[in-house]
Amino acid sequence: MSSPPAEETAGRSFAELPLSPALQANLQQLEYRTMTPIQAASLPLALAGHDLIAQAKTGSGKTAAFALALLTNLNPRRFAVQAMVLCPTRELADQVTQEIRRLARFEDNIKILALCGGTTMRPQMASLEHGAHIVVGTPGRIMDHIERGSLKLDALNTLVLDEADRMLDMGFYDYIAFIAKQCPVRRQTLLFSATYPEGIARLAQQFLRNPQEVKLLERHEGSKIRQRFYEVKHEERLQAVGTLLKHYRPVSTLAFCNTKQQCRDLLEVLQAQGFQALTLNGDLEQRERDQVLIQFANRSCSVLVATDVAARGLDIAQLEAVINVDVTPDPEIHIHRIGRTGRADEDGWALSLCSPADKRRVATIAQMMGSEPEWHGLGSLQSGSDAPLVPPMVTLQILGGRKDKIRPGDVLGALTGEAGFTREQVGKITVTDQSTYVAIARDIARDAVRKLAAGKVKGKTVKVRALEG
Known part of the structure; x- marks a missing residue:
């Protein structure tokens, strides 16, 4: 069954939604006031408990659309996995995890865990043992945890398939089918996809119950x-x-x-x-x-x-x-x-x-x-200039990351403190498990490598190198 096109419902206020006062207050604080077209079309249906097939792309506000639904279904006092979001890539899973964390701030103890490949299993298994309310992850790694018995889904009430078309493109159909079969039959399933390849219809038929459809026609503003x-x-x-x-x-x-x-x-x-x-x-x-x-x-x-x-x-x-x-x-x-x-x-x-x-x-x-x-x-076409096209920043890699308790503020402090650079000369800082990456204005990159290597980050000497090309 289809609902009206999402464009007709855009611009409505989050205040209209049946959300808890604490969640509404958090949305106000985050300056979430009017809904994007996909939020306005899908949230009333998702909050009413319907399964959903929604057509939406990255950047349309879809994460908040499913996050508000799964947070509403959640009992924070029950320490068990009650919601799971499957994403095609680790990058997307990280973005989704951060967004759900921001929206979940209305309640102190909601624990959200990212489970992705590319990192070791043991710390993830330990985190699961301590209990989590929501897991976000890639199909391969989620399947590994289910098979090892470290991820139990008997309390799950909401399953989200995010960017389902991308997961199918990457050959994850069987993984998704395996995971969905491990979930309780009485659950809500929300499927988000930018395009509708035939595998989506197969997934929906197999794992969704009387889903409502929300189609958001992708329109690009001509001026933009x-x-x-x-x-x-x-x-x-x-x-x-x-x-x-x-x-x-x-x-x-x-x-x-x-x-x-x-x-x-x-x-x-x-x-x-x-x-x-x-x-x-x-x-x-x-x-x-x-x-x-x-x-x-x-x-x-x-x-x-x-x-x-x-x-x-x-x-x-x-x-x-x-x-x-x-x-x-x-x-x-x-x-x-x-x-x-x-x-x-x-x-x-x-x-x-x-x-x-x-x-x-x-x-x-x-x-x-x-x-x-x-x-x-x-x-x-005129060659605007014969000067080469040079990116404004250079990335420095510092050996040491989350495992060494390094935070972005530690790196920024080292660069703007002892090293004497300004905040404007420092770009994005990304901390991974083993390494930290910081973007530095190109004209000071060599100087920054020298000063960081000679100084200290979090009281320790670090190895630094510039990544080029």
């Missing part, structure tokens, strides 16, 4: 995402990426290729042209993937080259441009790709390179978006 198509010969497209970058000079660009090999080839071409570029591919270990994402997100790498599957779960703030090196055969994926730029109050460029054979695909995309494609010739 400026889309242009460039016709090039197929063999010239890799060189053409450099031409686009030199003309538009974006600080951060996500370049999409249809194959892993194309990604490798483009990376070589860009690096030869002097660009600071990195690639994301399925062959990277989790630690390497984390490093690539950290450097891109903190603006110390100009271009990230990726396939659609490798970029799953990726949500980067302030992305000035998306370049489609290949036009994707699926118009929904094209719309999804370009929706990563022009977020919040930012403007963004969506630039697509097309060989004559791609013209039909472009026509289908334009039809779906209800707009005329804007064609330009590469010859019309």
Whole structure:
């Protein structure tokens, strides 16, 4: 059964929802006042106890939509796992965990645990033994815990499948099916997905009870995402990426290729042209993937080259441009790709390179978006400047992380205290289990490495190096 399109219910106040006074007060404090379209359409249904299939992308406010539902179903006095959120990637699971923690502040003792691969099992098993109310994790790791008996689901009342299409793309169907079968039959299931591949219908049929459907048509504000198509010969497209970058000079660009090999080839071409570029591919270990994402997100790498599957779960703030090196055969994926730029109050460029054979695909995309494609010739582009496109920041890696009790404030203190740098010269600080990464203004990077290595962080001498390219 379908509910009205989400656009019709947008702009309504959170105060209208049947939430506890403490939760309402927390929303006020967090300045959550009016609901996004997906929240307004899905929250009344989820809070009424319905199972849900909701179409929503990263950045639409969907995390709060399911988090408020599962927090409402929660009994904080019962120390057992009552809600579980499955996410395709560790990055997304971390974001979701942080968001639920912010929303759960209305109650002192709600324990939320992230269970993802890429880190050792033992500390996670110990945390589960101490009890948790909500777990957020990736399908493989959640399945491992269920099989070992460290994760018990008999008290579970809410199961959330976040970015279900991405999980299916990554081959997790059987994992999700296994996990859902371990959950109590009488539970609420909320499924969120940006696109509707046929596997979604299969999942819904198997594991949801009379779900309500919420469809949110993905609309990009024309003023925010400026889309242009460039016709090039197929063999010239890799060189053409450099031409686009030199003309538009974006600080951060996500370049999409249809194959892993194309990604490798483009990376070589860009690096030869002097660009600071990195690639994301399925062959990277989790630690390497984390490093690539950290450097891109903190603006110390100009271009990230990726396939659609490798970029799953990726949500980067302030992305000035998306370049489609290949036009994707699926118009929904094209719309999804370009929706990563022009977020919040930012403007963004969506630039697509097309060989004559791609013209039909472009026509289908334009039809779906209800707009005329804007064609330009590469010859019309001026090289804005011959100066290389240099990212504003450099990432420093400090050996030592959460396991050494290092916090972002310790690193900021070392840089702005003894080392004498200003707060403005220091960018994003990311602490992982073993390492800490800090973005530093490029012109002081060498000096910062020297001063950090000579000084102390949290009373200890640390090893520091700059990550480049």
